[in-house]
Amino acid sequence: MDLQSHVRAIANHPHLSPAQKQTQIAQLADQSLDYPEVSLEAQQALTSGLICDLHEGHAPYKPRYVLPDYREALNKGCEYLELAPPTDLDEAIQFLMIMYHHVPSVTGFPVYLGDIDQLLLPYIKEDMSEDYLYKKLRLFWQYLDRTLPDAFMHANIGPINNRVAKVILKVDRDLQQATPNLTCKYDYQNSTSIELLSEAITSIIHCNKPHIANHQLICKDFPEGYGVASCYNSLPLGGGAFSLVRLNLAESFKFAIKEYPTENDIEECYIQHVAPRCADLLFEILEARINYLVEQSGFFDNHFLAKEGFISIDRFTAMFGIFGLAELVNSMMELKHAEGRYGHDEAANKLGERIVGVYADLIQARKVRYCRNQQVLFHAQSGISSDIGVTEGTRITTGEEPETLSHILAVLPMHQYFAAGISDIFNIDETIERNPLALLEVSQGAIRQGLRMFTANVANRDLVRITGYMVRRSDIEKYKKEGSRLNSTVLGSEAVDNGKVINRCVKAL
Secondary structure, eight states: OOHHHHHHHHHTOTTSOHHHHHHHHHHHHHHTSOOOOOOHHHHHHHHHTSEEOTTOOSSOOSOSEEEOOHHHHHHHOBTTTTBOOOOSHHHHHHHHHHHHTTOOOTTSSOSOOOBHHHHHGGGOOTTOOHHHHHHHHHHHHHHHHHHSOOTTOEEEEOSSOOHHHHHHHHHHHHHTOSOSEEEEEEOTTOHHHHHHHHHHHHHHHHHSOOEEEEHHHHHHHOTTOEEEETTTEEEETTEEEEEEEEEEHHHHHHHHHHHOTTOSOHHHHIIIIIHHHHHHHHHHHHHHHHHHHHHTSOHHHHOHHHHTTSSOGGGEEEEEEEEOHHHHHHHHHHHTTOOOOTTTOHHHHHHHHHHHHHHHHHHHHOOOTTSGGGOOEEEEOOOOTTOOSOOSTTOOOTTOOOOHHHHHHHHGGGGGSOTTOOOEEEEEOGGGGGOHHHHHHHHHHHHHTTOSEEEEEETTOSEEESSSSEEEHHHHHHHHHHOOSOHHHHHHHHHHHHHOGGGOOOBOO
């Protein structure tokens, strides 16, 4: 289909809103341009599906993920938006509401809303009643969902227990909105953080939000401060990620067999030859995209966030993503005539960790211009709606998940490697609502053992976690008949059809 036919099909689509049509048509225009200059081998890697740039476009003119320092903006005011520093809660909320509309990302919507509780606490007075605060934050939460209809929009709370965080959790479970996504930062050495975790567990049981982030572990990776954005991505505060390019490990096995057909030891061949070649190709594509963004697009020279100091280029990194580890490991085990499968067998799990460790070393050794500390960060990429027959990140294949404690122990060793984010979804029977303390203790124990992010999906809730973002089952049903105001419902519907994400194996805890 030619470009005009594509545009016409979008323009005439019966279930897309005018805004959704506009976004998709703009993406087509971007895709019609020549790709940033890369080698023929790199082009072939993109075409074959070995490497995927996640449809960021052929002319990177904005970073994929932007995490402004909203506290700095509230303190200084914003000249570009003609906003003075707020003096009370109403002004602070309005300031943020206005600013969010001007924060770019790959989706066109802000993927990071800041540590909402910490941003608003300075404007909370002791004489404000809980009812008053609840109404203010409920209206704020509804505004976000109705005007920024994208489930990759992500708010943070914690790690310290406070009035605002607790009210946000109550508002979130009362409204049952897919947006915004939410993470509760948890510091297991702080007693008030444990109190906040208890509130967060109550919310998880009701609406499958929030994620629980291992605050101590992530702080070590980002001493300058961090935010959790989009699905579950940890990135530097006041910076973000230029780009995310991912390697399909399932396809890398096919690449290995094709390129090295006479090798007897596929594991060693992969480690010694295939992994370095794949990493070089991904770095070539990633660096071409970064260079275009920094050197040609003018973003960091002209955007008000950079000019006014709310972001800084030296706090931006890039993300080396992988997915399909389960398929790669299982294919290698089958080739060796071993019966074990990833997530269920010690040898298979150790093979998976060895592969991940090799890529982590390759990433650590590579210096990349313009990136924070000249380093790219490793990311377990959670899949996209068009993925078929390949497992997200380093997760266990959907439908093969073991019981919850075994599941946690199987994937826990992977979490040390992925500074830019990893999230395994632990699927739990709805009977957990009768024993919330069990979920609290399991999440605490997992994080103490080194789990980077604890993410639970309680069965039979309207809100279901797709990859890292949320979609309501009822919205998917409605979308198939008449469309949806939420952009992410479209992706969620495709993921349900292609990835069978609602067929996850549910276990009692």
